Amino acid sequence: xxxxxxxxxxxxxxxxxxxxxxxxxxxxxxxxxxxxxxxxxxxxxxxxxxxxxxxxxxxxxxxxxxxxxxxxxxxxxxxxxxxxxxxxxxxxxxxxxxxxxxxxxxxxxxxxxxxxxxxxxxxxxxxxxxxxxxxxxxxxxxxxxxxxxxxxxxxxxxxxxxxxxxxxxxxxxxxxxxxxxxxxxxxxxxxxxxxxxxxxxxxxxxxxxxxxxxxxxxxxxxxxxxxxxxxxxxxxxxxxxxxxxxxxxxxxxxxxxxxxxxxxxxxxxxxxxxxxxxxxxxxxxxxxxxxxxxxxxxxxxxxxxxxxxxxxxxxxxxxxxxxxxxxxxxxxxxxxxxxxxxxxxxxxxxxxxxxxxxxxxxxxxxxxxxxxxxxxxxxxxxxxxxxxxxxxxxxxxxxxxxxxxxxxxxxxxxxxxxxxxxxxxxxxxxxxxxxxxxxxxxxxxxxxxxxxxxxxxxxxxxxxxxxxxxxxxxxxxxxxxxxxxxxxxxxxxxxxxxxxxxxxxxxxxxxxxxxxxxxxxxxxxxxxxxxxxxxxxxxxxxxxxxxxxxxxxxxxxxxxxxxxxxxxxxxxxxxxxxxxxxxxxxxxxxxxxxxxxxxxxxxxxxxxxxxxxxxxxxxxxxxxxxxxxxxxxxxxxxxxxxxxxxxxxxxxxxxxxxxxxxxxxxxxxxx
Amino acid sequence: xxxxxxxxxxxxxxxxxxxxxxxxxxxxxxxxxxxxxxxxxxxxxxxxxxxxxxxxxxxxxxxxxxxxxxxxxxxxxxxxxxxxxxxxxxxxxxxxxxxxxxxxxxxxxxxxxxxxxxxxxxxxxxxxxxxxxxxxxxxxxxxxxxxxx
Numbered sequence: 084x085x086x087x088x089x090x091x092x093x094x095x096x097x098x099x100x101x102x103x104x105x106x107x108x109x110x111x112x113x114x115x116x117x118x119x120x121x122x123x124x125x126x127x128x129x130x131x132x133x134x135x136x137x138x139x140x141x142x143x144x145x146x147x148x149x150x151x152x153x154x155x156x157x158x159x160x161x162x163x164x165x166x167x168x169x170x171x172x173x174x175x176x177x178x179x180x181x182x183x184x185x186x187x188x189x190x191x192x193x194x195x196x197x198x199x200x201x202x203x204x205x206x207x208x209x210x211x212x213x214x215x216x217x218x219x220x221x222x223x224x225x226x227x228x229x230x231x232x233x234x235x236x237x238x239x240x241x242x243x244x245x246x247x248x249x250x251x252x253x254x255x256x257x258x259x260x261x262x263x264x265x266x267x268x269x270x271x272x273x274x275x276x277x278x279x280x281x282x283x284x285x286x287x288x289x290x291x292x293x294x295x296x297x298x299x300x301x302x303x304x305x306x307x308x309x310x311x312x313x314x315x316x317x318x319x320x321x322x323x324x325x326x327x328x329x330x331x332x333x334x335x336x337x338x339x340x341x342x343x344x345x346x347x348x349x350x351x352x353x354x355x356x357x358x359x360x361x362x363x364x365x366x367x368x369x370x371x372x373x374x375x376x377x378x379x380x381x382x383x384x385x386x387x388x389x390x391x392x393x394x395x396x397x398x399x400x401x402x403x404x405x406x407x408x409x410x411x412x413x414x415x416x417x418x419x420x421x422x423x424x425x426x427x428x429x430x431x432x433x434x435x436x437x438x439x440x441x442x443x444x445x446x447x448x449x450x451x452x453x454x455x456x457x458x459x460x461x462x463x464x465x466x467x468x469x470x471x472x473x474x475x476x477x478x479x480x481x482x483x484x485x486x487x488x489x490x491x492x493x494x495x496x497x498x499x500x501x502x503x504x505x506x507x508x509x510x511x512x513x514x515x516x517x518x519x520x521x522x523x524x525x526x527x528x529x530x531x532x533x534x535x536x537x538x539x540x541x542x543x544x545x546x547x548x549x550x551x552x553x554x555x556x557x558x559x560x561x562x563x564x565x566x567x568x569x570x571x572x573x574x575x576x577x578x579x580x581x582x583x584x585x586x587x588x589x590x591x592x593x594x595x596x597x598x599x600x601x602x603x604x605x606x607x608x609x610x611x612x613x614x615x616x617x618x619x620x621x622x623x624x625x626x627x628x629x630x631x632x633x634x635x636x637x638x639x640x641x642x643x644x645x646x647x648x649x650x651x652x653x654x655x656x657x658x659x660x661x662x663x664x665x666x667x668x669x670x671x672x673x674x675x676x677x678x679x680x681x682x683x684x685x686x687x688x689x690x691x692x693x694x695x696x697x698x699x700x701x702x703x704x705x706x707x708x709x710x711x712x713x714x715x716x717x718x719x720x721x722x723x724x725x726x727x728x729x730x731x732x733x734x735x736x737x738x739x740x741x742x743x744x745x746x747x748x749x750x751x752x753x754x
Numbered sequence: 755x756x757x758x759x760x761x762x763x764x765x766x767x768x769x770x771x772x773x774x775x776x777x778x779x780x781x782x783x784x785x786x787x788x789x790x791x792x793x794x795x796x797x798x799x800x801x802x803x804x805x806x807x808x809x810x811x812x813x814x815x816x817x818x819x820x821x822x823x824x825x826x827x828x829x830x831x832x833x834x835x836x837x838x839x840x841x842x843x844x845x846x847x848x849x850x851x852x853x854x855x856x857x858x859x860x861x862x863x864x865x866x867x868x869x870x871x872x873x874x875x876x877x878x879x880x881x882x883x884x885x886x887x888x889x890x891x892x893x894x895x896x897x898x899x900x901x902x903x
Contacts, residue, residue: 317794324789352867422874423867431864438856446849453836453845461841466781468791468834475849671797691801 085150088138089229092179095131095186096219098124099212106209110202110278118205125193125208128215129186136183139176139228143169149235152176152228158239160637161247168252169242174376174391175228177255181372182218184256184263189215192267196288203285206274207267214266217398221391241639244666244673250310258303258330262368264296265333269365272358276409281354281416283347290344291727293361297341298723300334305716316674316689318608318704320712323472328451329371332444336364339440342433342490347419349495350430354417355410356437362406367444369399374451425497432490439483446475473603477534481541484596487589488545491582492552510547517543531604538600542593549586549593556583580725587722594715601708608704615697618650622705624686625650626659631697639667642675645690645699649679661690661701685709775817776807780824781834791834 102124109118139152143166148154156172157165171180189211196204222228268289275285307327308320321327340360347357373395410417423430450467458464492506518540525539526532553572560571576583611619611626618627627648634642644662648655659677666673679686684707692700777793784799792800810820824832836842 315794316796317790319794322790322794421863421867422871423864424871426864426868431860434860434864435857438853438860442849442853442856445852449848449852450845457836457841457845463830465830465836465842466832466834467836467845468781469794470778470835471845474835475846479849479853674796689796691796 084138084141085147085229085231088135088142089227091131091134091138092219092223092227092229095128095135095182096216096223098127098131099216099219102128103209103212103216106205106212110205110209118201121205121208122193122197124212125186125189128212129190132179132183132186132219135229136170136179139179140167140170143167146239147235148237148239149231150228151230151232154232154236154239156239156242158241158639160639161239161242164249164252165242165247168246168255171255171259172242172246172251175222175226175230177259178218178222178226179228180256181259181263182215182222184259185211185215185218185266188263188267192270192292200280200284200288202278202280203271203274203288206277207270210270210273211266214270221394225391225394241666241668244664244669245314247673248310248314250306250314254303254306254310257299257306261296261298261300261303262330262333262371264292264299265337265361265365265368267292267296268361272361273406273409276358276406276413279413279416281413283351286344286347286357293337293341293344294723294727297334297337298720298727300330300337301719301723302716304330304334305713305719309713312709313676313678314673316676318606318687318689318702318706320709323447323450323469325374325451326371328447328472329367329374332447333364333367333371335440335444335447336360336367339437339444340364342440343437346430346433352419352421352430354419355414358410358417360437362402362410366399366403366406369395369402373399427493427498427503429490429493429495429498432486432493436483436486436490439479439486442479443476443483446479447472450475480596481534481537484538484541484545484593487592488541488548491586491589492548506551507548509551510544513547514540514544526605529604535600535604538596542597545593546590549589552586553583576725580728580730584722584724584726584728587725588719589722591715591718591720591722594711594718598708598711598713598715601711602706605707606704608702610691610700610702612692612698612700621703622684623651624656624703624705626688626701626703628699628701629658631693631699636664641665643690643693645693645701647677647688647701649686657686659686659688661688663690663693680710682710683707772811772817773804773807776811776820777804779817779821779834781832783828783832 102121105117105121105124108114109116109121139150141147142150142153143157144163146153146157146159148157152173152175153169156169156176161169169176171177189208192211193208196207268285271285271289275281304327307330311322312320337360340357343353343360344357346352347354373392376391376395425431450471453467454464488510489507494502494506518536521536521539525536527536553575556575557568557572560566560575561568564571564574566574607622609619609621611617613619613628615628615630618625620626627650629646629648632644632646634644636642642662642664644660647659647661649657649659657679659679661677662675663672664675674689674691677688684705687704687706689702689704690699691702774793778791780792780803782788782790782792782795782797782800782803784795784797788795788797790800792803807820811817815823821833830837836845838846
C-alpha cells in the first residue's frame with residue numbers, strides 16, 4: 084500500500100503538470116481537443132491524492148512503523164481517534180492534507196464551472212493546478228510522507244501530548260479549509276487578469292467560495308483559541324504567537340475584501356483594490372505556511388522539521404511579483420468610473436473599514452516580522468509579544484468596532500443630516516444611557532479597564548444600530564403584509580439573506596469584542612499550595628481540596644487528578660477535576676484544566692503541582708465573559724450560514740442576466 | 755480618549771500585580787525555548803522563575819530593577835515587547851504611521867471621487883433650470899434617504 088501511495092503522488096504530479104499546460108494551451112490557442120483532454124485532469128489528480136491519503140491513513144491505523152512519518156507521530160497505544168488526526172500532526176502529512184483539500188476544492192470548482200465562462204475557467208483551473216504542482220513537488224521530492232525506515236521499530240515515538248485533544252481533529256482541518264479555500268477566488272482573480280475578462284463575473288463566480296473560506300478561517304481561529312484555552316493551561320486563549328498571527332492576518336484582509344467587493348458589485352468601482360486584496364489574502368495564507376515551516380520565527384506551532392521555509396518564500400515571491408506585474412499590465416482595463424456622491428456615505432465608511440482592517444493586519448504583520456528586521460539591522464533578535472499587539476491593535480480595533488455599527492446603517496451614495504439623525508440618534512442615546520448606567524459600577528482604575536468600558540459603550544451603540552435595522556424592517560413588513568412579528572422577521576431575513584446574515588455576523592463580532600474586553604480587564608487568579616481538606620476563597624467561590632487520585636490510563640499515560648469542591652454561600656456548587664497527564668518519554672507533563680463555564684464568568688482550575696504527601700498546588704482563574712466569545716463565534720457561524728444559503732431569487736436574477744446577455748449577442752441573421 | 759489611553763503608562767490594578775507585570779514583561783527562558791511570555795507558560799522552569807521573582811519582590815527589588823537584571827543576564831530577547839527607544843521605537847510607531855498615511859490616502863481618493871462626480875453632474879446639466887419644484891425635490895430626497903439599496 085505504501086508503494087501505491089508513493090506512486091499515486093508521482094502520478095498526481097505528472098497529471099497536474101500536464102493539466103496545467105493543456106489548460107493554458109487550450110485557452111490560448113482555442114483548441115477544444117486540448118481542453119477536453121485537460122478537463123479530465125482535476126478528477127485524476129484528486130483521485131491520486133485521495134488514494135495516497137488513504138494509504139497514509141491506513142499506515143497510521145495499522146501501526147505501520149516502517150514509515151518514518153508514522154513512527155514519528157504515532158504509537159500502538161494511541162487512540163484511533165488521534166491516529167486519524169496524526170495524519171496532519173507533522174509537516175509531511177500536513178502538506179499532503181493541504182494538497183488533498185486543495186484538489187478536492189479544485190474538483191468541486193471543476194464540476195461547478197466546467198460549462199461556464201470558457202474564457203476564465205480554463206485559466207482558473209490552470210492556476211489551481213500550478214499551486215497543486217508546487218505542493219506535490221514538495222511532497223514528492225522534499226518531504227515525502229512515505230519515506231521508509233530500513234529496519235522498522237516495534238513501536239512509534241507517539242504524538243505530542245498537547246496534540247492529543249479533540250480540538251486536534253477539528254481545529255487544523257477547519258483552518259486549512261479556510262486557508263486552502265482562498266485559492267479559489269485567487270485563481271479566478273488571476274484568471275480574469277490573464278483572460279482580460281475583468282468585469283465582476285469572477286467575483287460573482289467566487290462569492291460563495293470567499294464566504295465559505297472566510298467562515299472556515301474565522302471558525303478555525305476561534306477553535307484554535309478554544310483549544311489553547313482548554314489545553315495549554317495558562318488561563319488565556321490568544322497569545323499573539325506568530326502562527327496565530329499568520330491565521331489572523333488573512334482573516335482581516337479577507338474581511339476587508341468581503342466589504343469592499345460590495346462596492347464593486349453595486350457601483351462597479353474599486354476593481355484594482357479588490358483584485359489586490361484577494362491576491363494579498365492568498366499571499367498571507369502562504370506566508371502562514373512559510374512561518375510554520377521555516378523555523379525563522381520562533382513559534383510554539385513550528386513543526387519539528389521546519390525545513391521548507393525557502394521554498395515557500397520563493398513561491399511567495401513568485402506569486403507577489405507575477406500578480407503585481409499582471410495587475411499593472413491590466414491597469415487600463417481595470418479602470419472604473421470611480422465617482423462618489425458624498426464623503427458621508429456607506430461607500431466611504433467601507434473604505435475606512437478597509438483602512439482599519441488593513442491597519443490591524445499591517446500592525447500584526449509588522450510585529451511578526453520585526454524580530455527578523457531587528458536581527459538584520461542591529462544583530463539582535465528581539466521578541467514581539469502580547470504587550471505590543473495589545474497596545475497597538477486595541478485602539479484600532481475599537482475604531483473598527485464603531486464602524487461595524489455605522490457602516491451597514493449609513494445610506495449608500497449620500498447620507499443627509501436627516502438620514503443620520505434617523506439612523507443614529509437612538510443608538511447614540513442607548514450608548515449614552517449605557518455609559519451612564521455602567522459608570523458607577525464598572526472599575527476604571529487601569530488602562531485595560533478604561534478600554535473595556537469604551538468597548539462596552541461602543542458595543543451597545545453597535546447592537547442598537549443593528550437591532551434597530553431588524554426592528555424597522557420587521558415593523559414595515561408587518562404593516563404591509565399583516566404578518567406576525569416572528570413571521571415578518573423570519574421572512575424579511577430569509578428574503579434578504581446576504582444583508583441580514585451580515586447583520587447577524589456583526590452581532591457575533593460585537594459579542595466577541597465584549598468577551599475579549601471583559602475577560603482581559605476583570606479577570607483574577609490565585610495560586611495556593613494546599614493540604615487535603617484545606618480551602619481558599621476567590622471572588623466568592625470557596626475552593627476545597629478533597630483528594631488526589633492517580634490512574635494508569637494506558638501503558639504510556641498516567642493521570643493525576645485532583646478533586647476540588649467548589650462552594651458558594653456555604654453550599655456545594657460544583658466539583659472540579661483538573662489533572663496532570665504524564666506520558667512516557669515526554670519531558671513535560673500536560674495540564675488538563677477543568678472549567679465551570681457560565682454566562683457571567685469561567686471558573687478555570689489547574690493542577691499546577693503535587694507532592695508525595697498528597698498536597699497540591701492549585702491555580703484558579705476567574706475569567707469573566709469568556710463564554711460570550713464562544714457564543715459570538717456560533718452566532719457568526721449562524722450568520723455566515725444565512726448569508727451563504729442558496730438564494731432562489733438571486734439564481735433567478737442570474738438566469739435573467741444570462742438570458743439578456745444571450746439576447747444581446749444574437750445577431751439578426753441568427754434570429 | 756484613545757490617544758490618551760495609548761500613551762498612558764500601564765497601571766496595575768490590585769495586589770499581586772507586580773508579579774503579574776513581570777510575568778507580562780518577560781519571556782520564559784526554559785531549555786525547550788518554548789517562546790512563550792512568562793504569564794502564558796506552564797512549564798517547570800516558568801514556575802521556578804515565578805518563585806524567584808516573588809522572592810526578589812519580597813526582598814525589596816522593584817519591577818524595573820528585576821527587568822534590568824534579566825536583560826543583563828539574557829539580553830533584550832528576554833523582554834516580551836520591544837523597548838520604546840532607539841531602533842525599537844520603529845516597531846511601535848510604524849503601524850500608526852502607516853494608518854495615518856493610509857487615512858490621508860483614503861481621504862484623497864474620496865475627495866477625487868466626489869470631485870469627479872460633481873464635475874460629471876455639472877457637465878450633464880449645464881445651466882439648466884431645475885424642472886421639479888423645491889417641494890418635490892425635498893420629498894424625493896427624503897424618500898431616497900429611506901431606501902436601502
